[in-house]
Amino acid sequence: MITLAIAGKPNCGKSTFFRAATLAQAEIANYPFTTIDANHGVAYVRTTCPCQEMCVPCENCRDGVRFIPVGLIDVAGLVPEAHLGRGLGNQFLDNLRQADAILQIVDASGGTDAEGNPIDVGSRDPVKDIEFLQYEMSMWMYGILSRNWAKLVRQAQSKDFSLAAAIAEVFAGLGITYEHIRDATEAVGIELRTAGEEDLIRFCHELMTISKPMLIVGNKADLAPEECLEPLRKHDVVFTSAAGELAIRMAAEGNFVRYLPGDRSFTENPEANLSAAQRAGLAKVAEFMQKFDGTGVQKALDGAVFNLLDRIVVFPVEDEHKLTDGKGRVLPDAFLMKRGSTSRDLAYQVHTDIGEGFLYAIDAKTGMRIKDTQELKNGDIIKIVSVRK
Numbered sequence: 001m002i003t004l005a006i007a008g009k010p011n012c013g014k015s016t017f018f019r020a021a022t023l024a025q026a027e028i029a030n031y032p033f034t035t036i037d038a039n040h041g042v043a044y045v046r047t048t049c050p051c052q053e054m055c056v057p058c059e060n061c062r063d064g065v066r067f068i069p070v071g072l073i074d075v076a077g078l079v080p081e082a083h084l085g086r087g088l089g090n091q092f093l094d095n096l097r098q099a100d101a102i103l104q105i106v107d108a109s110g111g112t113d114a115e116g117n118p119i120d121v122g123s124r125d126p127v128k129d130i131e132f133l134q135y136e137m138s139m140w141m142y143g144i145l146s147r148n149w150a151k152l153v154r155q156a157q158s159k160d161f162s163l164a165a166a167i168a169e170v171f172a173g174l175g176i177t178y179e180h181i182r183d184a185t186e187a188v189g190i191e192l193r194t195a196g197e198e199d200l201i202r203f204c205h206e207l208m209t210i211s212k213p214m215l216i217v218g219n220k221a222d223l224a225p226e227e228c229l230e231p232l233r234k235h236d237v238v239f240t241s242a243a244g245e246l247a248i249r250m251a252a253e254g255n256f257v258r259y260l261p262g263d264r265s266f267t268e269n270p271e272a273n274l275s276a277a278q279r280a281g282l283a284k285v286a287e288f289m290q291k292f293d294g295t296g297v298q299k300a301l302d303g304a305v306f307n308l309l310d311r312i313v314v315f316p317v318e319d320e321h322k323l324t325d326g327k328g329r330v331l332p333d334a335f336l337m338k339r340g341s342t343s344r345d346l347a348y349q350v351h352t353d354i355g356e357g358f359l360y361a362i363d364a365k366t367g368m369r370i371k372d373t374q375e376l377k378n379g380d381i382i383k384i385v386s387v388r389k
């Protein structure tokens with residue numbers, strides 16, 4: 001499963017974002033559990049279910065809106081100079097290793113200092129929070145590299161081994177590959193063997209960016225004065241109110257409102273007996289949603305998976321006419337595939353045996369056979385024909 005990590009300084013709203021994103025209404029989450037432990041949960045990305053276009057009865061979506069599970073990790077708060085040993089422990093390393101991408105939460109309201117202590121709203125430039133996390137993570141990687149440097153150079157000299165391959169081994173636990181090392185070296189234009197400290201820090205920054213793509217989330221945007229939002233806009237930030245999302249997801253769970261995560265608005269249930277205070281709270285969230293086109297939480301999750309990680313959604317079926325699996329369930333699965341994947345890749349994703357016995361695939365929307373090398377498109381419904389091995 002694709003996994004996203006939530007990282008940021010203390011008090012920026014990570015846990016609130018995590019709780020909001022993993023709080024799923026029963027009808028959305030057919031996944032057996034949404035919170036695995038305090039820091040690991042299941043969130044969902046939102047897409048269009050093809051059932052309405054194909055006129056088939058479907059039980060896996062809500063009115064044509066389909067939610068697909070992704071893992072979510074709430075990483076412990078990072079403090080300045082964490083790379084020097086203040087709080088960056090094994091747990092952080094482990095969380096980072098598991099993550100395909102990072103949601104970097106910043107306090108868009110400028111209401112917390114570098115360590116997360118509350119200060120007056122607007123008194124800290126939130127752009128500094130972006131730089132801080134990226135700096136800490138690059139310096140932490142640089143620390144690992146420099147501690148191993150002499151050994152790596154020796155290894156590369158004594159064996160028939162390139163320095164890049166040796167570095168890749170050091171970072172393999174973080175999911176970093178030889179290709180990442182090569183691309184980062186090229187991007188910063190350095191020769192690893194002769195690189196000095198400054199070059200290696202730049203290299204680590206690039207390596208971090210390439211191997212763990214980051215989406216910046218400007219949280220607490222509901223409190224943020226315009227002068228805090230403006231500089232963040234230059235950084236391609238998704239603005240959120242995690243607290244707002246949590247409030248309406250809880251209200252939806254209690255049947256007080258109708259809301260699907262990612263909707264631009266919600267409607268109050270006429271039978272709900274809301275107190276004046278509850279109504280006023282929801283009115284504030286509604287106002288934010290109108291201004292920002294929703295609470296932003298779903299937009300951040302979708303942005304990380306569909307844009308940053310470049311995934312498309314493909315629906316494998318066994319019966320290309322009824323769009324069912326062997327048990328008669330309509331559009332039972334939705335796979336998040338890397339853009340550029342082929343029907344053969346899909347076959348392997350369904351099962352190794354199906355991949356190995358792959359014969360051909362049928363595009364259920366057109367009824368046509370497709371070549372095994374043809375790129376799949378977002379929303380494709382595909383039947384794989386294979387000989388069972």
Ligand SMILES: Nc1nc2c(ncn2[C@@H]2O[C@H](COP(=O)(O)OP(=O)(O)OP(=O)(O)O)[C@@H](O)[C@H]2O)c(=O)[nH]1
Binds near residue numbers: 011013016220240
């Ligand atoms: N107004 C507003 N308050 C928020 C929002 N998100 C979080 N908060 C509040 O900010 C405070 C900190 O939120 P947390 O979610 O605990 O922050 P955290 O980053 O997990 O903090 P640490 O556990 O210390 O790392 C809480 O009082 C939240 O209610 C938001 O979007 N808007």
